[in-house]
Amino acid sequence: MGNYDALVVVSFGGPERPEDVLPFLENVVRGRGVPRERLLAVEAHYQRFGGVSPINQQCRELVAALEGVVDVPVYWGNRNWHPYLTDTVRQMAADGVRRAAAFATAATSSYSSCRQYIEDIARATREVQDAPRLVKLPHFYDHPGFIAAMTDRTRAALDEVGEDARLVFTAHSVPLSMAAKSGPRGGAYEAELRAASALVAQACGTGDFDLVWQSRSGPPQVPWLEPDVCDHLEELHAQGTEAVVLVPIGFVSDHMEVRYDLDLEAAAKAAELGLRLARAGTAGTHPRFVSMIKELMDGPEPVPCPVDCCVIGSGRPARTPPTG
Known part of the structure; x- marks a missing residue:
């Protein structure tokens, strides 16, 4: 069993004000050589919705639902926008958390949906003194x-x-x-x-x-x-x-x-x-989806991915990955 003393929801993140959209997108594609005109085109998508991505509010709702199901504190940290995962890990360390389950809001295997989450979790824990150990929960596409x-x-x-x-x-x-x-x-x-x-x-x-x-x-x-x-x-x-x-x-x-x-x-x-x-709607806060996360926490210790799993090498494709 997991024996965790906290759960952290790790998500992609998204802007919640019009003025945040471009800085958010720059975070997402930093170092990937994505043309400026592509960023501006994607920015226009967000501005059609008032500059607000739905993903952060849905994460808040998921955290609230989980708090009624799991018996440990629930945290939330994003890869690309506030609340940043590193800041969340810092708060977890201050709260005395030593070992936490990390639930990534992506169900499948790939660089963007798994390996990149692993990299960001590792980066966040490296940057925080006395950081808790974060154990990424397994894929759940067929759960x-x-x-x-x-x-x-x-x-x-x-x-x-x-x-x-x-x-x-x-x-x-x-x-x-x-x-x-x-x-x-x-x-x-x-x-x-x-x-x-x-x-x-x-x-x-x-x-x-x-x-x-x-x-x-x-x-x-x-x-x-x-x-x-x-x-x-x-x-x-x-x-x-x-x-x-x-x-x-x-x-x-x-x-x-x-x-x-x-x-x-x-x-x-x-x-x-x-x-x-x-x-069709997404899983969101469906009761079976929420209870699934608890089942993953209560299940066997996840087997770490092989070191070369989903690695795409140093030549990452110039692309705009999934955005919030």
Whole structure:
């Protein structure tokens, strides 16, 4: 068992004021050579929503829900914006925490969804004197709690547009090179997302579903996972599909990509095509998702990832990674 004396939710972070958007994005891409015009384009996405990402408020709600379930103090720290993880670890040390479970708000294996969290946790603990040991909890893409939460969200969306709707699961696209190096044997990112999608589809009574990608960024000459969700909607329309449920299986809360790429862009594409469309909710604070985190804490000690797992080398692709 874990025997932790605290839990820390480790998330991506996001701006909560218009003037914070560009500094936040500069934090996200620092050292990656992302062109200024790309940052300004992404900034415009945030400004359409008042400069506020939904992710921080959803983290607050998750922390509040966890406080009613776990019997240890619950903290929260971000990788890219306030409250920064290093500041949170400093507070944990001051509070006398010695060993804490770290729950990263990403379910799968890849550099962006796992290895980078491990690196940031290690960096934060190095920078704090007498820092507690943080043990990253394992991946949960196929955990019954996550699947149950996403099944409920998907069924609710099916109720909106009809049981005949095509299930289309979405996740953040990544470069093919990153996808190929995910997990100890490679290819884990796509395989895990496909497995999670199959479990949710099966729980909804069907074996038919599609897994597509969203939020691609980076230079056009670099190949990324495809097809794009909007391109896929066009293909489904051409095949005679009349209704679609989009299920953001790759996100545990409403990131800006979910709000912008699905609720705006994909919804506009569906309206243009005359498709009935509903978007399933993310796991958020679903009771089964919250109880899943406690189950992960109470489970066996996580096995550390191999040192070369999900490592993409020094030549990181110039890209805008998942943003809050």
